[in-house]
Amino acid sequence: MSNRVTNILVPLISVILGLIVGAIIMLVSGYNPISGYTALWNGIFGDLYTIGETLRQITPYLLAGLAVAFAFRAGLFNIGVEGQLIVGWFAAAYVGLAVELPKIIHLPLAILAAAAAGALWGFVPGLLKAKFQVHEVIVTIMMNYIALHVTNALIKTVSDGGDRTDKIFSSASLRSEFFQNLTEFSRLHYGILLALIMVAVMWIILEKTTLGYELKAVGFNHNASKYAGMNVNKNIILAMVISGAFAGLAGAMEALGTFEYVSSKGGFTGIGFDGIAVALLGMNTPLGVIFGATLFGSLKYGALNMPNAAGIPLEIVEIVIAVIIFFVASGYIIRLLLLRAANKKKEAK
Amino acid sequence: MEYVVEMLNIRKEFGNFVANDNITLQLEKGEIHALLGENGAGKSTLMNVLFGLYQPEGGEIRVRGKKVDITNPNIANDLGIGMVHQHFMLVENFSVTENIILGTEPTKMGVTNKKDAAKKVQALSEQYGLNVDPYAIIEDISVGMQQRVEILKTLYRGAEILIFDEPTASLTPQEIIELIQIMKRLIAEGKSIILITHKLKEIMDVSDRVTVIRKGQGIGTVVTAETNPNELASLMVGRQVEFTTVKGPAFPKDEVLDIKNLVVEDYRGLAKVKNLNLNVRKGEIVGIAGIDGNGQTELLEAITGLRKVKSGTIFINEKDVTGSKPRKVTEAGVGHIPQDRHKHGLVLDFPIGHNIALQTYYKKPISKNGIIDYEKINEKAKQIIADFDVRTQGPQELARSLSGGNQQKAIIGREVDRDPDLLIAALPTRGLDVGAIEFIHSRLIEQRDNGKAVLLISFELDEVMNVSDRIAVIHDGEIVDIVTPESTTEQELGLLMAGHHVRDNKEGVKKEGEDQHVE
Amino acid sequence: MTKRKFGLGLSLMLAAGMLAACGSDDDSSTDTSNGDGGEGTEETSEISAAMVTDVGGVDDKSFNQSAWEGLEKFAEDNGLEVQKDGGVDYLQSQSDADYNTNLNNLIRRDFDVVFGIGFLMEGAVAEIAAQQADANIAIIDAVVEADNVASVLFKEQEGAFLAGVAAALMTETGKVGFVGGMEIPVIERFEAGFLAGVEAADSSVEVDVSYAGAFDDAALGKTTANLMYQNGADIIFHAAGGTGNGVFTEAKERKEAGENVWVIGVDSDQYDEGQVGDDNVTLTSVLKRVDNAVYNISEQTKNGEFPGGETVVYGLSDDGIGLADSRGAISEDVMSQIEEFKQQIIDEEITVPETLE
Secondary structure (H helix, E strand, O other): OOHHHHHHHHHHHHHHHHHHHHHHHHHHOOOOHHHHHHHHHHHHHOOHHHHHHHHHHHHHHHHHHHHHHHHHHOOOOOOOHHHHHHHHHHHHHHHHHHOOOOHHHHHHHHHHHHHHHHHHHHHHHHHHHHHHOOOHHHHHHHHHHHHHHHHHHHHHHHOOOOOEOOOOOHHHOOEOHHHHHHOOOOOOEOHHHHHHHHHHHHHHHHHHEHHHHHHHHHHHOHHHHHHOOOOHHHHHHHHHHHHHHHHHHHHHHHHHHHOOOOEOOOOOOOHHHHHHHHHHHOOOOHHHHHHHHHHHHHHHHHHOHHHHHHOOOHHHHHHHHHHHHHHHHOHHHHHHHHHHHHHHHHHHO | OOEEEEEEEEEEEEOOEEEEEEEEEEEEOOOEEEEEOOOOOOHHHHHHHHOOOOOOOEEEEEEOOEEEOOOOHHHHHHOOEEEEOOOOOOOOOOEHHHHHHOOOOOEEOOEEOHHHHHHHHHHHHHHOOOOOOOOOEHHHOOHHHHHHHHHHHHHHOOOOEEEEEOOOOOOOHHHHHHHHHHHHHHHHOOOEEEEEEOOHHHHHHHOOEEEEEEOOEEEEEEEHHHOOHHHHHHHHHOOOOOOOOOOOOOOOOOEEEEEEEEEEEOOOOOEEEEEEEEEEEOOOEEEEEOOOOOOHHHHHHHHOOOOOOOEEEEEEOOEEOOOOOHHHHHHOOEEEEOOOHHHHHOOOOOEHHHHHOOOOOOOOOOEEOOEEOHHHHHHHHHHHHHHOOOOOOOOOOEHHHOOHHHHHHHHHHHHHHOOOOEEEEEOOOOOOOHHHHHHHHHHHHHHHHOOOEEEEEEOOHHHHHHHOOEEEEEEOOEEEEEEOHHHOOHHHHHHHHOOOOOOOOOHHHHHHHHHHHHO | OHHHHHHHHHHHHHHHHHHHHHHHHHHHHHHHHHHHHOHHHOOOOOOOEEEEOOOOOOOOOOHHHHHHHHHHHHHHHHOOOEOOOOOEEEEOOOOOOHHHHHHHHHHHOOOOEEEEOOHHHHHHHHHHHHHOOOOOEEEEOOOOOOOOEEEEEEOHHHHHHHHHHHHHHHOOOOEEEEEEOOOOHHHHHHHHHHHHHHHHHOOOOEEEEEEOOOOOOHHHHHHHHHHHHHOOOOEEEEEOOHHHHHHHHHHHHHHHOOOOOEEEEEEOOOOHHHEEOOEEOEEEEEEEOHHHHHHHHHHHHHOOOOOOOOEEEEOHHHOOEEEOOOOOOOOHHHHHHHHHHHHHHHOOOOOOOOOOO
C-alpha cells in the first residue's frame, strides 16, 4: 500500500540528504553552498548549451551502465567495460578515418566495428570463465590494461608516431547539425538516440526472448540451468559478448560523437568503472540504467561549472558529488529508517 | 492447571494473506506441547509471534498469567522464552562456549571471561545430561551436538519455555532418540516445551498434548494419550489420510530404461557406480534402496546427462543416450525430480511460473523464433498450480517464498505434465509432511498406472516398500539384489543395504530377485 | 492505515520543500548566471587571460603549474584580480571530455585570451576555435592551424641535451636513467636530446630508458625509479609530469638512507620537490618556460598583437628553455662545460636531434 509512496520518497530523501551533507562540506571548507549548488544547477540545466552537453555526457554512461547491468543479470561481474569501451573507441575511430564511404554505410560500419571490438574484448573473459572457470573479474581487469596499452600503440602506428589520430570523416560522424543548432554548439550527437534504442534492446532481450530467460536463469542458478538442459557455457560467453558490445558502443559514442578522434591515454577514462555504479544504482534494469546514467552524467558534467562559476576547487566539488551519489546508493538505509519510523509511530498508537 | 504461556486468538496478516487466524495455544507448566500442521500451515509464523519477530494484528499473549507485549526477541528472552531454531544460528569456527555467550559476553574489567562461562556451560550440560564439551569447535561436532549447543544457549540465558522448531529434521535416528531423552529430562527439571513438527511419530512418542493448525486456522487441542496418528493426520490435512499407499498390481510392459555395465566416477576419479545393470519397464515403479552415498547420486546424474559416464551404456526407449547432454535426455522422454530441489530443481529467484517452464521454455507454444511468451508460461503455470495443488499466491510469486512441499509439488507438476516415459524421482518427499507425501506417492503411482516407467530413489525404507513394484538394492555402486516388497521385510532390506547378502540363507528372496533380474 | 498517512504526509512536506527549494534555486540561478557570464563584465579592465589545465591539474609541479605562475605574474604586473572574471583564472580538467566545456566556459566569460595547456587539448582547441571565431586561443605544445589560435612549441631537446651533459659528467656509476611519461613526440624530444647530450659529453655512460605510460601515476614512477637505481643508475632525468613525483620520492628515500642519487627535474624548477632534510636530490631541472610563453602571449594580446594563426617556437636562444640553478650541486668545472655546449647550440654549431633515430 504505502509501497509506492516509499518508492518515491526514498530516492527523494536520499538526494536531499546528499545535498545537505554536500552543503555542510562546502560550508566547512569555506565556500558558499548556495552559489555552489546554483553553479551545479546551471552547469546541468543553465542554458541550451549545458543541457546539450549534459545529455552528451549521459550518452556513454547509458551504454556503459547497460554493459555492466547486462552481465550482472547473467551473474557475471564485468569490470572490463572500461577496456571494452577503449577498444570500441579505437575501432570506431579507425573505421571512421581509414576509409571514406557514403554515410549510410560508413556510420553503421563504424558503429558495428566498435560493438564488435567490445564484443571481442568481452568474449575472451567469457570463454576463459566458461571453459576454465577463471574468474571474470580477474580477466576483465587485466583486459583493461591490455586494451589501454594496445590501443595506445595502435594509435601511434595509425597516426605515424603521433598521440592522436586525425579526425574521422564526417561520413562516419554522429555529430548532428540539428542538435548543434538547437543547443548552441554543444557536442550533443545522435548517439543519445542509439543509446536509448540500446536500452530498449536490452529490455527486449531480457524480457521478451528465450535467450533472456536462459541468461537470467544461468545468472541465478548454474546448476538448475544445467539440469534444465541449458548450455551454461554458451550463455556465459554470450552474456559477456553482448555486454562487451554495449561497452564497445559506449566507445563509439566518444569516437564518432564527442571527440571524432582517438588519442592515446595516460590512464583509464573512468566511464567504464562509473558504469558499475550506474548499473547498481539502476538495480541492473534497463530503465534503472537510464536513471543512474542521468544522475551520473548530470552531476559529472554540472560539476565542471562549480569551479567555473562558484570558484569552488575541483577537489571539494568531487567530494560533494561523491557524497550525493553515495547517499542515493544507500537508499536502502533510508528505506529501513522510514520503516522503523513508521513502526514506532504505529506502536505509539 | 497453571499456564506458563497463553496465546489467545492470535491473528497475523501479511498483506492480504492471513497466516494465523484466531489461533489459541495454551502451554501448561512442565508439559511438552506439540504444534502440528502441514508445511505452510502457519506454525512458524505463530512461534515467531511468540518470539517477538512478528507483531500480531489481533489477540493477546500472556506469560505466567500476565499480559505481555513481545515486540522483539530480547523481550522474549527476558520472559524466559528460548527458541531452538531449525537452522542453527552458530558461528562455525567458534567454540561451544563462545557461541553460547555470543551477544551476552560476561566481562571482567573489559575482558571477556570465557573461563567462568565455560564452567557454567559445563554445569548446565551436566545438569540436563547434554554431554557437550564447552571447548569443542562447532564445525568439528555433529549436527546433533550442534543442536544441543542451541539448547544450551537458551538454557544459559535462563529460558524456562523452550520452543523447538522441527528439531528432528536433520538428525539421524539415533540422535532423534537421544533428543527425545533430553526433552524429557528438561521437563523433569521444570521446563516447558513447545515442539513444532509435522511428524506424527514424534508427537506420539514425546508430547503430552497437541495443538493442530491447518491453513492458518486453529483446529483445536487434543491430549496425546487420547488420540492416534490417524486422527492427528486427518485433523492436520482435513481429510482421511492413508498411510500405506493404496495401489493395484503393476502390469509392466516394454523396457524404457536399460542400463548395462555402467561405470561412473566422481571428480577424484574413484568409481562410484561400478558395473551397474538395471532396467525399468513401462507400468512399473522401481525403487532404488540404499544408504546415502552408495552411488545413487552418481547413477542418476549419469542417466540424466549431468555427469560423465566412464563406461557402459544407457538406453532410453531403445535409443542410446550414453553421454548425451541433459536436454537430449529430457527430450528422449525423461522427467527428473532432482534430489536437491534448491540446487537443481528450481531457480529460487525466478517466479514459480518461470520455474514451471524450466524444461519447456524454448519450445512451442511458449517460444517462437526466439521470442518467449510469458503469457503462455503463466497459463501453463496456473494449470499446473491447480492440478498439483501448489499453494501459492500465483505464478508471479518467487519460488523462494514457497514452502518446501509446495516447491516440490511444482517440480513434480512440471515433470509429470511433460508426460515423460521415464520419471526419475530422487528423494521426492524429503522434508515434507504426511499430506504432501501422500499426494506425491499417489502421483507416482498414477504415472505408473498410465503406463509410464518410474525410477524412485529414496533413503526411507517405508517409502521404498510402499511405493515400489520392484526394489533394487544398491550398495557401494552395485545393485546387490532386486526384490519385491511383498517378498521381503524392512529388516532384510536393511541388511542388504548394509552389504550383507541375504541370498545364501533366504531361498525365497533369491528366487524372486533372480526372476526379476532376468527380465 | 497510520503508516500510509504518515508516509503521505511526509512526502507532501518534502515535495513542498523540494519545490520551494527548486523555485528559489531557479531565481538565484538566473541572477548569478547573468552576473557571471553575461555582458556585464566589460567595465573591469582592458586585459584578462585564463587557462585550462589538462588532466595533470594546476598543481602538477610541472607545466600546468608553470603556466599558471606565468598568468599570476602577469596579473601582478598588470594589477589584475586572480581567479576572477576580467582578471586571470584557470579551470582544471578531469578527463579529455572536459576540455571543450572548460574552454567554452572561459570564452563565454569573455577572457581576452584563453590558453589550452598541453598537447592533449589539441582537438578541443581546434573545435572550439572554429565555433568561437572571435575568441583568442593559445595552445601549448601543439599546433592548431586556425586564424584565431596561437600555437606555442618548445625545443625541449635543447634543454634535455644540457641535462644529458650534466648527467654524463656528474655520474659516478657511469649509468644514468630517463623516465618518460608517455611515448609521445614531446617526451621523445626530451629523450632524444638527453641521449644526444650524454653521448656528446661522455659516450661511455650508459642510459637506461623507461616509459611509465602515464603522467599521473606517482606510484609507478617510484617503482620505475627504484628499478633504475637498483640497476646502478645514480642520476635520473624524468619527463613524466605527476609520475615524476614518484621518482623524487624514491630518490629522497635513498638519499636519506645515505645513497648518493640525483634527479633532474622537468618543466619548472623542481628544487623544492627534491628537498629532504638538509639535503636535496635535485641536480638541476630542465626549464620549459611555459610561464614566459604564457606571459608573453598575454602581453602581446594586451598590446593588440595576439599572434593568431602563428606558431611560436621557444628554445635556448630566447630563454624559453634552460637549466635551473643547481645551487652548487653541479661543480663549476662541469657548469662551464655545460655553458660551452649551450653556446654551441645557440650558435647553431650543434643541432640537437628532435627525434630518435
